[in-house]
Amino acid sequence: LDIGLNASFIQAAPSGIISMISQSGSFGCASFYAMERENLGCSKFANIGNNVDISFVEVLEFFREDPNSRIICIYMETIEDGREFLKSLKSIVPIKPIIVLKGGRTSSGMKAASSHTGSIATNYIMLKTSIKQAGATLCENASDFITALKTFSFLPVPKGEKIGVLTNSGGSSVLFSDKAEEFNLKIVEFSDTLKERVSPHLISLVKIENPLDMIGVAGEEQYYEITKAMLEDLEIDIVVPCLVVPPFLEMKSDEHYRGIIRAWNDTGRLKPIIPLIFFGEDFEDLKKFAKKEKAPIFYTPHEAAYAIKILVERLKLKV
Incomplete structure (x- = not known):
């Protein structure tokens, strides 16, 4: 897709840094729709079906050497040469993140996979353990798969695990905190x-603790100043600005996000930010600005927490 060549009948994603191997052309097609929605781009796409003439390893080794394939993702149902596959993963993961989604994890899924590719689906428990040992990101569902692509496309790996949270809505930060604990993430004391x-940027009603609830009156400048302060603080490694777009106060849907991204830009994008715009999918001005700035949006507490989880996992690989 780098050179504008689409040798299939499916709609291609915009050109970008992600390369995909899939055993399902329709899953690849659906992924392209999601990539376009999330402002992601694809470099190469290989639909290898049941591996009758080309293997995962052969394509992986090509992607390893390809400078435009900076992120590799895989949809798989079965694997023939497991040892060579895992050996290839281990050699590539320190250089490029690899994201895997496995279809055919249950008895029903394995039966469906058999009729799809004509192969017996690989045992999921064994594969799960092996893929994690190799250091790849194994996703449990298609939504997490797209979240992982978005995370590695836009965000740097953090230097540590300490999270700072700011919000204009107590509910969004509470739900994020629940998910953070589920994933064993660290929301630290300020x-x-x-x-x-x-303190100078907050009204007197605000209690300064982590998560920091600035309440509904917080606007673009508060989000800019507080986000910037957290990004520059030596005790914070990851910043999570949570936001429910207010339906009042004559605020524009993208103004808080503009403050967040301005702070990220002004600090050199050195630390990951996880903008949690709670159920903000329908705000077109917001999405247009994100596309222009090449910045991510996460729409649910699960998505935001999962993004941090996989960034921290990659940090621990020492890559």
Whole structure:
């Protein structure tokens, strides 16, 4: 897709840095729709079916050497040469993130896979353990698969695990905190230095703690100043600005997000930010601005927490 060549009958995603191997052409097609929605692009796509003439390993080794394939993703139902596949994963993961979604994990799914590719689906429990040992990101569902693509496309790997959260809606940060604990993520106490820095930008009703609930009156400038302060704080590695777009106060749907991204840009995009715009999929101005700025949006607490989970996992690979 780098050179505008689409040798299939499906609609291609915009050109980009993701390369995909799939055993299902229709899954690839659906993924392209999701990539376009999330402002992601595809470099190469290989639909290998039941591996009758080309294997996962052969394509993986090509993607390994291809400079435009900076992220590799795989949809698989069966694998013939498991040892060579895992050996290839282990050699590539330190260089490029690899995201895997396995179809045919249950008895019903295995039966469906048999009729699809004509092969016996690989045992999921064995494969799951092996893929994780290789350091690849194994997704449990298609939504997490797209979230992983978005995360690795837009965000740097953090230097540590400490999370700072700011919000204009207590509910969104509470639900995010629940998910964070499920994934064993670390929402830390604010340092005294950070508390002193953010205090002038908050009204007196606000209790300065993590998560920081700035309440509904917080606008673009508050989001800019608080996000920037957290990004520059030595005790915060990952910043999660949560937002419910207010249906009042004559605020525009993208103004808070503009403050978030301005702070990220002004600090050199050195740390990952996870903008959680709770159920914000229908705000077109917001999405247009995200596309222009090449920045992500996460729409649910699960999506935001999952993004941090896989970034931290990659951090622990020491890559």
